[in-house]
Amino acid sequence: MKVHQLQVGNMQNFTYVVEDEETKESVIIDPSWDLDLVIDIIEKNNLKIKYVINTHHHFDHTVGNDAMVKYTKSKIIQHKSSTLKNDIPVSNGDKILFGKSELVVIHTPGHSEDSMCLIGDGKIFSGDTLFVGNCGRIDLPGGSGRELYHSLFDVLYKLDDNLILYPGHDYGNSPYSSIGKEKKTNFVLQPRTESEFLDFMGSD
Known part of the structure; x- marks a missing residue:
């Protein structure tokens, strides 16, 4: 599984094109701005996009959906609690198959009700649940410090330390990390x- 990581827009977003190298069938994660960069990756590598996957519904992760669907004839996958238009709603534990690769859906609410991470081939795409050196904010509609606490400590913290972390924004000192490194260096983790976490996040 090859990862094409693209920093796009003026909010330091990451869009990902994830390629099954054997079959060239691929997925796009969180298309937003600078779609010409995404199209360039698709054309240069002769990729067939099967799905557009959104880690959550916020506009800076979804504003490119319609254009990418129109260009690739793919289908949109979102968590079942998303309020946006999608073709395939998914739940915790579901598998997204493309080529000979798969991504497993992990529901991680907190930043938003529909936030999810995607795990496959030693990699985790964490959206805005966990960044390099930080975590997603909880003060937007649907945000919850209590839910984020459980997503971080009951779910992500217990994952394999060797998982390579690909976040939704380039907010850290490197564009990617690992679960193990974040457990050691990320003050949020x-x-x-x-109750201490809620105080720390300024939430109740």
Whole structure:
């Protein structure tokens, strides 16, 4: 599984094109701006896009959906709690298959109700749940400090340390990391009780 990581727009977003190298069937994760960069990757590598996948519904991760669907004739996948138009709603534990590759859906609410991460081939695409050195904000509609606490500590913290972390924004000191490195260096992931975490995040 080959990852094409593209920084796009003026909000330091990452769009990903994830390629099954054997079959060239691929998915696009969180298309937003600078779609010419995405199209360039598709054409240079002769890729067939099967799905557009959104890690959550916020506009800076979805504004490119319609244009990419029109260009690639693909279908949109979102978590079942998303309020946006999609073709295939998914739930925790579902598998997204393309070529001979697969991504497993992990529901990680907190930044938004429909936030999800995608895990496959030693990689995790974490959207705005976890960044390099930080985590997603909780003060937008549907955000919840309590839910984010459980997503971070009951789900992501327990994953394989070797998973390569590909976040939704380029907010850290490197464009990608690993679960193990984040557990050691990310101040958000230092052990806290739920109430301590809520105080830390300024939430209740």
